[in-house]
Amino acid sequence: MAQELDRLTIKGFKSIRSLEDFELRNLNVLIGGNGTGKSNLVDFFRLLRAMMELPLPHLQNSSLKTYFADGGGIDDFLFNGPKVTKYIEAMLRFGPNGYRFKIVRTTDETFTINDEAQYWESSGWWEMGAGHTTPRLLRERTKPGVRGGQSVASYIYDAISSWKIYHFHDTSNIAPMRRSESVEDCEYLRFDAANIAPFLLDLKRNQTKTYEQIVESVQLIAPFFQDFVLTPNKQDKVRLRWRQKGSDYPLKPYHLSDGTIRFICLATALLQPYPPSTMIIDEPELGLHPYAIEILAELIQAASQKTQLIVSTQSPALVDCFAPQDVIVATREKGASRFERLDAKDLSAWLADYSLGDLWRKNVIAGGPACE
Secondary structure (H helix, E strand, O other): OOOOOOEEEEEEEOOEEEEEEEEOOOEEEEEEOOOOOHHHHHHHHHHHHHHHOOOOOOOOOOHHHHHHHHOOOHHHHEOOOOOOOOEEEEEEEEOOEEEEEEEEEOOOOOEEEEEEEEEEOOOEEEEOOOOEOOOOHHHHOOOOOOOOOOOHHHHHHHHHHHOEEEOOOOOOOOOHHHOOEEOOOOOOOOOOOOOHHHHHHHHHHHOHHHHHHHHHHHHHHOOOEEEEEOOOOOOOEEOOEEEEOOOOOOEOHHHOOHHHHHHHHHHHHHHOOOOOOEEEEEOOOOOOOHHHHHHHHHHHHHHOOOOEEEEEOOOHHHHOOOOHHHEEEEEEEOOEEEEEEOOHHHHHHHHOOOOHHHHHHOOOOOOOOOOO
């Protein structure tokens, strides 16, 4: 069974000079001003996803090489550039396992993975070598364990690859979530909800209760909404058509507002019956009505009872719905990101008269614009 992330160390990654042994809980709501490093923390999980993607034989570049190339090259990922920082370092702890690595810049402006190691609490750290551009973990995961069962590397791979980032920002008329997709593409919800229609169709066929919960949640924020119309076409593809109350005419995806279709994707992700062990959701409040934000908060709270959530937000209204211990504040100090979890005791006097969102607006809780 895949494990959620317990503790995290990141050094030298973008604006994160040093985040050491940081505890993550079931619910982690990340706030902070523009440029404080919230997006960089989320982007670290994209780095992990690129590392865990299996290379295809016909492609010259690994997913990790593509990830760095798309971001401007390895130099642009090092804290304050290569003259200040020579490598990215990370250590992850989850359940009885752990994983660590360094991504080191080379003289030809590429990189190698050094000091890669896997951890099991019964035997400690085991080094996997250095000098490669694809994680050795991907090779080790297929080998049997010492006693012939599943190897430590396979447990580590299963855990990290199970962590999913959801980013539902693109809701344009040509966004993947508004287009047709094969009914067979329903194993898991994709990061941009490109397969939202086949995923919902599979829930309707096999997880009726969950499907009904999603429909009821959408009806709370869009009372005119009746149900989805998920009928495959002759090519066995399906798109997100729907029906409004009082009409039997099936409406098309572009008839849904940006906020409504984004909420449909969020509700589906948060209510899915078999969620990833860790979900990272970036700015879920975009385009949502204040009432919809309250419903979203309830869904987040409920989902955190069965999976780990890391939610980055700029919405004081969303923050209002959580307890201080759920909130992590990102700030900057001398150009470097700092992350600190709120303590309810420190805010007890303020919370007698103000909400968390109020305190954030008033900059009592750090996380607004600040001069260095």
